[in-house]
Amino acid sequence: DGGITQSPKYLFRKEGQNVTLSCEQNLNHDAMYWYRQDPGQGLRLIYYSQIVNDFQKGDIAEGYSVSREKKESFPLTVTSAQKNPTAFYLCASSIPETSSPYSYNEQFFGPGTRLTVL
Amino acid sequence: QQQVKQSPQSLIVQKGGISIINCAYENTAFDYFPWYQQFPGKGPALLIAIRPDVSEKKEGRFTISFNKSAKQFSLHIMDSQPGDSATYFCAASGNRGSTLGRLYFGRGTQLTVWP
Numbered sequence: 001d002g003g004i005t006q007s008p009k010y011l012f013r014k015e016g017q018n019v020t021l022s023c024e025q026n027l028n029h030d031a032m033y034w035y036r037q038d039p040g041q042g043l044r045l046i047y048y049s050q051i052v053n054d055f056q057k058g059d060i061a062e063g064y065s066v067s068r069e070k071k072e073s074f075p076l077t078v079t080s081a082q083k084n085p086t087a088f089y090l091c092a093s094s095i096p097e098t099s100s101p102y103s104y105n106e107q108f109f110g111p112g113t114r115l116t117v118l
Numbered sequence: 119q120q121q122v123k124q125s126p127q128s129l130i131v132q133k134g135g136i137s138i139i140n141c142a143y144e145n146t147a148f149d150y151f152p153w154y155q156q157f158p159g160k161g162p163a164l165l166i167a168i169r170p171d172v173s174e175k176k177e178g179r180f181t182i183s184f185n186k187s188a189k190q191f192s193l194h195i196m197d198s199q200p201g202d203s204a205t206y207f208c209a210a211s212g213n214r215g216s217t218l219g220r221l222y223f224g225r226g227t228q229l230t231v232w233p
Contacts, residue, residue, distance in 0.1 A: 004161075031219065040127065042207060042225035043162070050219055058220070090161050103150045103213035105221055109161030 003027065004110035006091050011115045013085075021076045021113050023091035030095060032074035033107060036060060037088040049074055078115065085117045121145060122210050124224025131231050137195040139227045141208035144189060147217040148210040153182065153193050156205045156226075165206070166193070198231045205229070 004025045013019045034046040045058030049068040063082025068074055078085045092107040124141045131137045152167035168175045168182040168191065175182045181194040195202055205228050209221040
């Protein structure tokens with residue numbers, strides 16, 4: 001089955017520790033995304049990558065870091081600098097198309113990781 | 119600054135009724151407007167999407183209405199069912215500048231359909 005895998009589903013960490021969330025896709029998609037979801041806040045973009053070895057900051061990148069060494073993988077590290085890391089984290093992938101006349105960006109989401117920092 | 123504004127935050131509808139969720143945007147570079155559906159503890163999934171060359175798109179009980187001049191679009195769920203109870207997100211993307219290659223999401227609407 002093709003899809004996006006995020007592991008683990010639940011993650012607990014002590015305050016001050018860095019933690020890395022895994023995201024793997026076998027859809028052969030070029031673009032991958034990380035979102036944070038908090039109640040009433042919607043989906044906020046942390047980082048995204050259009051191609052291997054390249055990534056861009058989203059709207060709330062402070063306290064997070066990413067790497068994109070392989071097309072299939074886009075791990076997210078939540079660092080100790082992130083002031084309020086407890087949240088639901090979602091990874092997505094897509095084949096964005098911007099050919100004329102309109103853009104198209106259907107994103108496929110993983111099941112999410114719920115991170116709790118104690 | 120919220121690029122896509124969504125309302126209401128929550129909605130309660132009786133089974134068989136019509137659910138209506140509204141979204142508004144300002145950036146004229148947006149040219150793709152999808153709606154996502156998310157069940158508790160799951161990732162969102164694409165429900166239906168529209169481009170600005172049409173004013174309406176219908177798929178089964180779900181319809182998007184699009185008003186380009188008002189920069190507004192809405193999701194209508196006809197004959198709402200308890201299984202439609204979920205959080206719905208509108209979104210937008212474009213083909214130039216900062217709108218390229220990413221989606222901007224609304225804050226979501228939690229829909230509850232009671233029997």
